[in-house]
Amino acid sequence: MNTDTDNTEAVTTRTITYRQALNETLRAELEHDEKVFLIGEEIGVFEGSYKITAGLLEDFGPDRVLDAPIAEEGFVGAALGAAMLGMRPVVEIMTINFSLIAIDQIVNHAAKMRSMFAGQVSIPLVIRMPGGGGQQLAATHSQNLEVWYAHIPGLKVVAPSTPADAKALLTAAIRDDDPVIFLENLSLYSAKGEVPDGEQIAEIGKAAVVKTGIDLTIVSYSRGTTTALEVANQLEAEGLSIEVVDLRSLRPLDRDTICASVKKTGHAVVFEDDWLSYGIGAEISATIGEGVFDFLDAPVRRVAAAEVPLPYAKSLERAALPSAADLARVVREVLNLAPATATSNDK
């Protein structure tokens, strides 16, 4: 079944966290296909740094849940080799920051081998990793490097913003025959949401309009979508009708859904956790400019992180990350509205 199309049957749901949705999905996929195995640092005995793999070693054993040494290039490469021979490895990299150590295996190999070897091999590999700042983990532990991977042909990059999407996109990623980067976010793990029971498989490459509106489109993904919805609802109370597009997939990118929304609203703001220059927002903005320029009533604006390595001190960290207040301010500017009364959150 497919969550994106037919939802006419009554589906029971439960309210669970993003973390629990990931955990239950990994469990379901380990049960579904014996070729699926998990590999990563601390995922077995310690159950993962963020407890995503809780209980899985105990129930599936060390051949299915492999505690890897601290050797990202080595174990991502090993997972890749196993994927080439029909296994379906799901790698956990503790945070996206550490994926830079494995980037040769991801970019030079996983992304290219099917094309470079003319279809002799497929790469059913999933690499899960959280990004994001806001936990005072400072510069090397708070990055949003998803654009590095979204830039690479041969990879798929998905970024769920809700527990339901975490389930449906992770299931889809594990069953996909191509390498999928599965972006999680530190600040989403404890977020709760309604999750349908039973098998749910999303279509990778489809964005979702998670709130409809007619005045302006906010495009975002992952944690950013949560903030975008918060701002949209807050502005709704002031009489503005904001549409929110949750990208869900950064590659393939659902340009049609983005353009259709902006065609309707005539205004667009991209809210992204990564740095402004050459970021996700740059690609979205270009997509809108190339696709629906004639429908725009104002330039597309981007709200992104300040271009510094994320500082440690709370005041500096908060100032560097894009906030709800920043987004609300830019939405008003795009709509030519007077600034809201300053609040303690505003900068």
Next chain:
Amino acid sequence: MAELARDTLREMQLRMLRIRAFDERASKMVKRGHIPGTVHTSIGQEAQVVGATMALGAGDYMSGNHRSHGHPIGKGSPLGPLMAELVGKATGVCKGKGGSLHLADFAVGSLGESGIVGSSIPIANGAALSSKVLNNGKVALAFFGDGAANQGVLYESMNMAGVWDLPMIFLCENNQYALSTPAHTVTSGIISERAAGFGMPGIRVEEGQDVLAVYDAVSKAVARARAGDGPTLVEVMTYRYNEHSEGLRLGTDYRNAEERDAWLKKDPIMLFRHYLASHGFSDDELDGLQATALAEVDAAVAFSDASPYPDLSVAFDDLYTDKESAA
């Protein structure tokens, strides 16, 4: 070492001759512009390549590096699609999308080469991991040079292979120069002795121009891996005759004539011909092997010449398993 069947001995010499003839032709084709860019030849290293690849079973896996025409040939790949790949033809083993640096022939267990030095080692390790998990009895071998022996990922991979008892062979082709850098100037200690740090056997084949010596050492490592006793590091001492890559002009003689002459006197094909001649092979038969190899290379070039270049319509083929994702 157990007596090898006559057919096996014959096949060893034939495969070495194929590699020599293939790469000598490729070298000429680069110089004439018939092959674009450059290639890295295995000329001089044939014993090391064939001794290792023939010690593997047909279903076993291997990964290669930038100097890797010999590896699929040694494992039994037909020459036509390999040559067509070097020229960039649609009939190439990778349909013209890989080139000399990225040959792969999964039909013979060649999981592909990479021009990123050292990077294919963990991939072979993953193949060995799959063999262990699937319990299918297959082993994996990673070819890498003395240059790659200084990449960290080798030691990450040796550590994992050791701790997980993977059916894995780390095969260091020590031709003593990383491009122009002499191995001894950048390499601390003896490469094979590094195995001790990972609790696995490390073997150095000093007579790496002797195909039987290499075959013997690698066969023992394969048997150990297949028995479930874990990985082995095998370092084979060898020498490449040509420049690092064809057409490269460094303007410095980093390898002196004396050294080169000493190695030429131990030419692997000549050495093994002497061995075969003293073990019941006639001169006619041995000349015939040489003629066969040359004829196969001629046929491979003819196959490539007669093949079309890729049509532009295939540009996005095989990027993803589903075509829509490439949009």
